[in-house]
Amino acid sequence: MAERGFHTFSEINSQPDVWAATLAEFQSLVPALDRFWQRHSIQRIICTGCGSTYYLSLVAASLFQALRHIPTQARPASEVVLFPEVVQLGDASTLLVTISRSGETTETLDAVEVFREQAGGPVLAITCYGDSSLARRADFVLTASAAQEESVAQTRSFSSMTVLAEALAGHLAGLDAGTILRPLPAIARRLMDEYRSLAQTLGETMAIQRFFFLGTGFLYGMACEAMLKMKEMSLSYSEAFHTLEFRHGPMSMVDEHSLVIGLLSEGAQRHEMAVLEQMQRAGAHVLALSEKETGCADAARWHEVVLHSELPTWARTVAYLPVLHLLAYHRAMANQQNPDRPARLDAVVTLKSLLIS
Numbered sequence: 001m002a003e004r005g006f007h008t009f010s011e012i013n014s015q016p017d018v019w020a021a022t023l024a025e026f027q028s029l030v031p032a033l034d035r036f037w038q039r040h041s042i043q044r045i046i047c048t049g050c051g052s053t054y055y056l057s058l059v060a061a062s063l064f065q066a067l068r069h070i071p072t073q074a075r076p077a078s079e080v081v082l083f084p085e086v087v088q089l090g091d092a093s094t095l096l097v098t099i100s101r102s103g104e105t106t107e108t109l110d111a112v113e114v115f116r117e118q119a120g121g122p123v124l125a126i127t128c129y130g131d132s133s134l135a136r137r138a139d140f141v142l143t144a145s146a147a148q149e150e151s152v153a154q155t156r157s158f159s160s161m162t163v164l165a166e167a168l169a170g171h172l173a174g175l176d177a178g179t180i181l182r183p184l185p186a187i188a189r190r191l192m193d194e195y196r197s198l199a200q201t202l203g204e205t206m207a208i209q210r211f212f213f214l215g216t217g218f219l220y221g222m223a224c225e226a227m228l229k230m231k232e233m234s235l236s237y238s239e240a241f242h243t244l245e246f247r248h249g250p251m252s253m254v255d256e257h258s259l260v261i262g263l264l265s266e267g268a269q270r271h272e273m274a275v276l277e278q279m280q281r282a283g284a285h286v287l288a289l290s291e292k293e294t295g296c297a298d299a300a301r302w303h304e305v306v307l308h309s310e311l312p313t314w315a316r317t318v319a320y321l322p323v324l325h326l327l328a329y330h331r332a333m334a335n336q337q338n339p340d341r342p343a344r345l346d347a348v349v350t351l352k353s354l355l356i357s
């Protein structure tokens with residue numbers, strides 16, 4: 001049996017190579033993707049998934065809206081199944097983008113069935129398994145085959161499927177996504193090298209007992225995913241909020257045992273920084289992740305990860321994640337948990353179909 005955390009650690013570290021393989025796989029699918037897109041006249045998109053892949057749906061929806069300007073919403077698959085009238089499934093001009101590492105999650109498969117019946121539009125799947133039940137039900141499949149995992153908690157699978165979502169949104173917006181995203185593997189490698197010991201130190205600082213992940217725009221879904229990783233792997237108190245929402249109640253939980261992790265955008269950085277500085281003054285430890293230095297690096301209890309990606313904002317979205325994976329891994333190890341097999345979790349949730357009464 002592998003030693004505690006072995007698979008999670010190697011899957012986190014393999015991300016640069018796996019992202020490169022995923023980008024190559026995307027490029028090979030572009031001609032078929034173009035044919036698929038031309039066959040349908042898509043006016044609206046619904047993105048769906050469960051758990052991590054619901055959070056990836058939030059990221060994907062924001063990318064489609066900002067880059068391709070198509071009205072898009074993200075919903076957990078169970079909401080699509082149980083409340084189609086709330087989601088408003090639309091008609092054949094609506095595209096359902098389903099995201100699932102395994103391609104076997106019951107709620108996601110049920111969502112496809114309900115959408116097919118009620119809207120009749122095309123279905124695009126993003127998954128790590130091209131031969132899964134979801135892939136077989138979809139009209140078009142984007143796969144990140146190299147990102148399949150041994151561990152229960154999604155790390156390289158999530159980030160590689162995010163790379164696919166970025167590539168898809170960029171390509172549909174008429175950009176040369178393959179070229180724009182090509183530096184991502186080298187950026188991830190550099191960031192993990194540079195900030196590995198910071199992630200370990202913070203993960204092992206047991207005076208920190210609460211983790212708050214804050215993000216805006218494209219980065220809100222990433223903050224949610226980083227929150228889930230911390231929770232699943234290490235069983236720690238961990239929450240995610242839209243950055244400026246944090247002042248509206250949640251900040252009452254902040255004290256000197258808190259780490260407030262800000263995934264800073266460029267457009268709203270001034271406002272996001274004001275929240276982080278306020279929390280630092282309230283006694284919290286702060287970890288700021290941003291494209292450029294924040295100018296606060298010397299402040300007490302202030303730590304930062306500087307991306308220096310020089311990528312457009314949408315393209316750098318995924319680059320925030322690997323260092324936060326390392327943070328969750330080190331806290332899991334410090335908490336004596338096994339991040340490969342988190343307590344009470346299965347890699348795939350398979351249920352009796354929600355559609356059977």
Ligand code: F1P
Pocket residue numbers: 049050051052053099100101102103104105108152153154232345346347348349
């Ligand atoms: C979704 C998921 C995971 C979660 C847990 C159960 O799986 O909810 O996000 O970590 O292990 O399954 P999938 O549909 O993406 O395979």
